[in-house]
Amino acid sequence: GAVVSQHPSRVICKSGTSVKIECRSLDFQATTMFWYRQFPKQSLMLMATSNEGSKATYEQGVEKDKFLINHASLTLSTLTVTSAHPEDSSFYICSPGLAGVTEQFFGPGTRLTVL
């Protein structure tokens, strides 16, 4: 199956700082990357869809100026949480959109804790 990595796996930061999360596809090229977040005891919620070489599309209620997404290459997509606050503490997971593939792969996730 497709191999997806995320870095960092865990990050703790102070309120007001920005945090960048990288998602890499290691053995394939992903023109589309989905970003999800998961709060404790809840399911995955789609935040945004990044497309290589174009602007990301955001789900309703997700602030595009707070969650900056960059998809500069076919193997790397980044999510930057700007001016993080404690309510942004969550598990962030990326998943490549692979046309014609019926098994959806996920990165291992990044646990963000904002103090």
Add this chain to the structure above:
Amino acid sequence: GQNIDQPTEMTATEGAIVQINCTYQTSGFNGLFWYQQHAGEAPTFLSYNVLDGLEEKGRFSSFLSRSKGYSYLLLKELQMKDSASYLCAVLYNQGGKLIFGQGTELSVKP
């Protein structure tokens, strides 16, 4: 709408069989996935259904009825390691956008 409903939690006994139901109301349906997720980890793929019927894979089976907007995941010969959250997700379009249910927390007791 895209409401996807599944029970919040279930409990079963080791060695038994458990069925986790999922109902959905979504336009543009293009398939349904079941995932297993252990605490602190990313989801792992269990099954995919796009046509009506039963898909069997070892101890796990998944059923789909498109006309009823209904699916279930069947786990046989339950083991303690099967204690996890089980997520039902509907594929919204061919681009891979998944809408998830709230997940079912399964506890397997000895």
